Amino acid sequence: MFGLNKKDTTLLIIVAALCAFAPFLLNPFPEGSDMAQFNAGYPDLMQRFVIFGIFAIGFNILFGLTGYLSFGHAAFLGVGSYAAVWMFKLLSMNIIPAIILAVVVSGLFALLIGFISLRRSGIYFSILTLAFAQMSFALAYSVLTPITGGETGLQLALDDPRILGISQTAQGNIPVPGLFGMEMRDSFEWAVGSWLFTFNFGYYICALIMLISFYVSIRIFRSPFGMMLRAIKSNQQRLNYTGLNSRPYTLAAFVISGMYAGLAGGLMASMDPLAGAERMFWTASGEVVLMTILGGAGTLIGPILGAGMIKYMENIISKINETILHEWFYWMPDGIEDLLVAMVYPFIGKGWHLTLGIIFMLVVIFLPGGLVEGGQRIANLFRRRKAKKDDTKGTTEPAE
Amino acid sequence: MPFTKWEDFMSKSDVTRRGVLRTGAVAGAGLAVPTLFTASSAAAFTNEPTGSSVTLGFNVPQTGPYADEGADELRAYELAVEHLNGGGDGGMMTTFSSKALQGNGILGKKVEYVTGDTQTKSDAARASAKSMIEKDGAVMITGGSSSGVAVAVQALCQEAGIIFMAGLTHSNDTTGKDKRANGFRHFFNSYMSGAALAPVLKNAYGTDRKAYHLTADYNWGYTTEEAVKSSTEAMGWETVNTVLTPLTQTDFSSYIAPVLQSGADVLVLNHYGGNMVNSLTNAVQFGLRDKQVNGKNFEIVVPLYSRLMAKGAGANVKGIFGSTNWHWSLQDEGSKAFVRSFGTKYGFPPSQAAHTCYVQALLYADAVERAGSFNPCAVDEALADFEFDGMGNGPTLYRAEDHQCFKDVLVVKGKENPSSEFDLLEIVEVTPVEQVTYAPDHPQFAGGALGTCNPGA
Numbered sequence: 117m118f119g120l121n122k123k124d125t126t127l128l129i130i131v132a133a134l135c136a137f138a139p140f141l142l143n144p145f146p147e148g149s150d151m152a153q154f155n156a157g158y159p160d161l162m163q164r165f166v167i168f169g170i171f172a173i174g175f176n177i178l179f180g181l182t183g184y185l186s187f188g189h190a191a192f193l194g195v196g197s198y199a200a201v202w203m204f205k206l207l208s209m210n211i212i213p214a215i216i217l218a219v220v221v222s223g224l225f226a227l228l229i230g231f232i233s234l235r236r237s238g239i240y241f242s243i244l245t246l247a248f249a250q251m252s253f254a255l256a257y258s259v260l261t262p263i264t265g266g267e268t269g270l271q272l273a274l275d276d277p278r279i280l281g282i283s284q285t286a287q288g289n290i291p292v293p294g295l296f297g298m299e300m301r302d303s304f305e306w307a308v309g310s311w312l313f314t315f316n317f318g319y320y321i322c323a324l325i326m327l328i329s330f331y332v333s334i335r336i337f338r339s340p341f342g343m344m345l346r347a348i349k350s351n352q353q354r355l356n357y358t359g360l361n362s363r364p365y366t367l368a369a370f371v372i373s374g375m376y377a378g379l380a381g382g383l384m385a386s387m388d389p390l391a392g393a394e395r396m397f398w399t400a401s402g403e404v405v406l407m408t409i410l411g412g413a414g415t416l417i418g419p420i421l422g423a424g425m426i427k428y429m430e431n432i433i434s435k436i437n438e439t440i441l442h443e444w445f446y447w448m449p450d451g452i453e454d455l456l457v458a459m460v461y462p463f464i465g466k467g468w469h470l471t472l473g474i475i476f477m478l479v480v481i482f483l484p485g486g487l488v489e490g491g492q493r494i495a496n497l498f499r500r501r502k503a504k505k506d507d508t509k510g511t512t513e514p515a516e
Numbered sequence: 517m518p519f520t521k522w523e524d525f526m527s528k529s530d531v532t533r534r535g536v537l538r539t540g541a542v543a544g545a546g547l548a549v550p551t552l553f554t555a556s557s558a559a560a561f562t563n564e565p566t567g568s569s570v571t572l573g574f575n576v577p578q579t580g581p582y583a584d585e586g587a588d589e590l591r592a593y594e595l596a597v598e599h600l601n602g603g604g605d606g607g608m609m610t611t612f613s614s615k616a617l618q619g620n621g622i623l624g625k626k627v628e629y630v631t632g633d634t635q636t637k638s639d640a641a642r643a644s645a646k647s648m649i650e651k652d653g654a655v656m657i658t659g660g661s662s663s664g665v666a667v668a669v670q671a672l673c674q675e676a677g678i679i680f681m682a683g684l685t686h687s688n689d690t691t692g693k694d695k696r697a698n699g700f701r702h703f704f705n706s707y708m709s710g711a712a713l714a715p716v717l718k719n720a721y722g723t724d725r726k727a728y729h730l731t732a733d734y735n736w737g738y739t740t741e742e743a744v745k746s747s748t749e750a751m752g753w754e755t756v757n758t759v760l761t762p763l764t765q766t767d768f769s770s771y772i773a774p775v776l777q778s779g780a781d782v783l784v785l786n787h788y789g790g791n792m793v794n795s796l797t798n799a800v801q802f803g804l805r806d807k808q809v810n811g812k813n814f815e816i817v818v819p820l821y822s823r824l825m826a827k828g829a830g831a832n833v834k835g836i837f838g839s840t841n842w843h844w845s846l847q848d849e850g851s852k853a854f855v856r857s858f859g860t861k862y863g864f865p866p867s868q869a870a871h872t873c874y875v876q877a878l879l880y881a882d883a884v885e886r887a888g889s890f891n892p893c894a895v896d897e898a899l900a901d902f903e904f905d906g907m908g909n910g911p912t913l914y915r916a917e918d919h920q921c922f923k924d925v926l927v928v929k930g931k932e933n934p935s936s937e938f939d940l941l942e943i944v945e946v947t948p949v950e951q952v953t954y955a956p957d958h959p960q961f962a963g964g965a966l967g968t969c970n971p972g973a
Contacts, residue, residue, distance in 0.1 A: 155651070158647060158650040158651040159650055160643060160646035160647055160650050161643075161647060161651075164643065254762070257733070257734060257763070258733040258734060258760065258762075261735075266734055266735050267663070267664040267734035267735040267736070267763075268638070268663065268664045268667040268668065268687075268689060268694060268735050269638045269664065269667075269668055271667070271668070271671050271694065272671075273964060273965075274964075274965045274967055275965065284967070287968055287970070288967050288968035289674070289675075289967055289968065289970050290674075290675065290967070292675060314650075388642060388646070388672070390638065390642065390668055390671065390672075392637070392638035392639050392664070392668065394637040394638060394639055394640075395639055397637075430640075430643075431643060431644075431647055434632070434633050434644075435630065435631065435632055435633075435644070435647065437631045465578065465631075465633070466578035466579050466583075466633055469579070
């Protein structure tokens, strides 16, 4: 289907199904129950899952295929957000021009930075991109305050021109981003028994765009261009000796990956029209590296899983506080309750970084291929069992 | 949590949602679709509490540079919830001039709360606030220890139709160019610091002084520098130079050295938190305070002080002037009641961040009681031009034009002989409110508009 082989088509369909049914899958616990704490099916987080999925997919095109570790990818995300918010301020609240400009601007920015940084490879490339991203952050935070809003971030105001739209609504409020009459925050809630599922318009827009991005990424992975990028990863020097100039390929991969980041930034601004400089901080760049490695660098679906995992930890685990812990363990004898709370407490709430770090370490040590490798191992386990059954039936295997 | 039942959704015929109204003029094509996506229009406003409890969202920095302030804010909120629900000794509810609060929750609903970590980053703060609104059904968001975060969350709350009660935020912009109808600030601001400090500095150091500013390179730094500069220049001081320092700077030696060559005899440190602790320590280590310039003693001024900062800077704060919103050593009934109940519960006195957050929570609850509704527009009306007393700052006005509180400002000085690790600042003067009041359209607050209250869906 769509020029994909059977395996990739299946993968695409699985991802599409996951996206479509996310409101159900992420809200498995009934409202008001103790476990409702772990529900993640509210619009903001679902949007973040897919937006950071796009970001990580794009990062993976560069890192997973060429092996170039960019430590400044958040800069493109930030530039995309600023471009989108400026579009909302000047043109209209329709998200299409905003997203287009975000992708174009971040693509140009990536071309500039890539052109300079790609003269070096390995650690030097990483440091160069990190330096550029930190420069962008510092500029956005202070020097460029008139354009970026500085510390407070770029925000919409009641007196923005919005030449194709309206400056303010009839009630005197700032209009919200939309798509031909539909607002991004519009959602429909469906209560089934004590379950509550939220279907958010903005989320489905993001999910649709992520599916398209995912499809494009599969095509790149399977194309001759993708093969060339893999060749660069395995041995760039040998490739150069064959008389091939690898720079245009790496630069193309860098720009494509920067445009993905810009797309993610534009979408973030479309869901929540504010762009802050922290989005470009080096920790944000590090986060996407974590996402990709956690999920499985170089795999198609890995980065999306990694992005989901990190965002889930950040938004759900970080909100569990001591009171909630006491509620969970209230049925235990007092001393043991306090002991348990004291033991669990460092890993939840503000300690979510600690939990994430431990999981990351475990994944890197025991599953170097990321969560995807974990999935494969489990799948292999089943397959092997099946194979054993086949053995007993008397089928013969060819000798090695 | 309000929601549309499937049956309601099937039978619903009128599509009176803001989005539809707004865009009806733009695109007729979209009109057929939106029925599918209209959200909970059964409720009069976002997250209308329907059960026996009401949820408030406490969004404070639990990690990052202001984690200390955040932890203290959270303590204050927990105390406020306890008092609102009728527990403890009632704290400032007993001294508050408005007697609407009964100690039975808010409008008879038990107060519950959710917490989140702003990480002192706008994005993280908004994500956390959004999850409180969308997932936990919070009807009010409060907290924060930085103006960038306050402004970002305030804009979000305006959009979502939720009341935002700002925590510690000192930049003029929060109630200046970035003010919002759904946002309220009890804390004082840069302008007030400048206006309160100037007369004290004049008395202490005279009118013929040359000032050198080191300013944290971000929004709050700019507004504070501008405020202090304009009020000191108005009394005759000369500003020799203003230098911006990166927010992430930890060693200020390279910025301190040129101060001595500049001929200035006062150094103004427009720094907060860790920045201020480091820059002040550097300045003192360089021996600036023992220097004589232009025949006068060299002096250092810190416009915004807090006890937590004074603790960090240790002995270096001795004799240094600054301003603060509130201090636990105040002797009015409100402050005494608050310090007593905070101290009983946690074993040490509250910081100014804790105080402003506690007061904000009580003011919100009181406004809801008086309005008889959680509707943001009703709360807005109840708080606009509301005058109250007994909350530690003397008679206070919540001005309708910009949702800023006007009250006395404290000018403090690092204590020479502190008696304990909390007793680091002494109050030099309580600057009366008239002296720090400004017109809503003052140039330092120009631009931006309050807009109208948004009750949301």
